[in-house]
Amino acid sequence: MTTTTPYAPATTSTDRPLRARKHRRPWWKTAVVLFIGLIINLPLLSAVLTSFKSDADISRSPLTVGLHFTLDHYRNVLAGTTYDFPKYFMNSVLISLGAVVIILVLAVPGTYAIVRLGFGEKHLLRAVSSLRLMPAIFFAIPFFLLYNSLGLYDTVGSLMLVNAFLNLPLAILVLAGALRELPIEIEEAAFVDGAGTYRTLFSIVLPLLAPALVAVSVLVFLFSWSDYLFAVILSSSNATPVTVGAGNFITSTGILWGDISAATVLSVLPPLCFALFAQRYLVSGLSVGAVKG
């Protein structure tokens, strides 16, 4: 992982010891950072290791790397009849994608009007950021009572709506920040050329906003996938996502650590790939919104 390097260690220049020392140090740093990374990622690494070990190896010793490499646990989780894992997984995918779509449809035009068309920008953005302070569980109870009386309890659609709501403040703040940085002259030029507000928004502004749209999509997907509190409160079986489903494994079927590990690793993968792929968009989004708890 760390052996690829764009430049060779310059330890060969023996006539200039000072320079040599300067160039040797970075490798030492690589080792230190790698070690820190291993510690930080120990939970994931241990889950990955366990998921490929046979049950006998798992119970024998946690410190041996699997003697018998096996894919049984993945087979159990994906194709076995004991768990509903594929359903949990699909629910997570649907809930997260649904939340992204709802957010983009609501927040993009809304934020544009708020920032560019003079719609009380200051107050609205302040109100929206204050929402971050509300403990999420404050909303969970009314949602539970309301969804119950509306017959929306334990449906995928209702969890999409909830996650859209949870991430709306973040989306608005990211989009507002990006909009403010677009030069307004472009929109004025479009207007002079005869484009109306809608035309300007969809043909001129939207393409320029593309990076922010990606950032919002990645973050909303990530956070919707991560939601646990609302899923626990608002679903019981039909709409259960992986975060709750993975926890179910522990209590319902005895403790089959191999299967649990495989399920957890599979559940971690989609947002991880998605986010690593769009890593540079993460930072701008995280700094305004950060993670829900």
Next chain:
Amino acid sequence: MIRHNAKAARWVLTAPLFVFLALAVAYPIYYGIKTSLQQRSLLDPVPSWAGVDNFTAVLKDTGFWHAVSFTLKFTVVATVFEIVLGFLLALLMNKHFPGRKKLLSFLIMPVMIAPALMGVMFRLLLNSDIGIVPALLDKVGISISLFSNDTVVPLLMVLDVLQWTPFAFLLFYSGLQTVPQELYEAASVDGAGYFRTIRSVIIPLMLPILFITGFLRAIDAFRTFDVIYILTGGGPGDQTTTVSIYIYKAFATGNFGTASAAAVLAAILMLPLVPVVVRRLAAPETKATR
């Protein structure tokens, strides 16, 4: 430069957003406050007016105050460690060395893992029979029960630091990238060593980011639910019950009125911070890491 058709357009464009906000924010807030003033539970589903009874019940409950003090302690300790360690890690990563790009992705992976799933993985890692950590501790001759009364609180703090230091690190790291190279050179020309440069140049420059990050971590740590609930369920006893877990337990036992009252009180606890959020998060000039 408001266009003549903009007046109508702005209503059209914001209408869906406002309808959604009214339904998903305003109404639940109203409903939550209303429930907090009602006698309402699973056994007693027809709500009746209770006045401030729920509030006095919560305020008299030592469990609630224990949850508040545990949550505060947890928040302060975890946040301080995350900021300090995250900043040190950012300084370490701020210089070029082989493999830095790949290690960056490696370091920030925990940020992208759902806390609930992280909780499940922690259970595996710390399991006394098959977990790596107890096995390693055993090897070096330490045999302690990680989830005992004495160790559980520090353990949970360590786990929070393990997952969220990368978050703090990521924000600091990207902040450090915006510090112009000339500043380092100027400091070095003026004869400042590495540590002097960090103390007198870098830290003052990074103060806003340090502040925002600490603040974001603190409000999220204060709302912690997933990991602790999955690992300990708030126990042993109610030793690790956070405010969110306290409210959830009241809710899960069907006491909707008391749960809502506790939730309103938790929101009130956060009120003093509203001006800070408004100034720091909504103000355009503090989008420092962009």
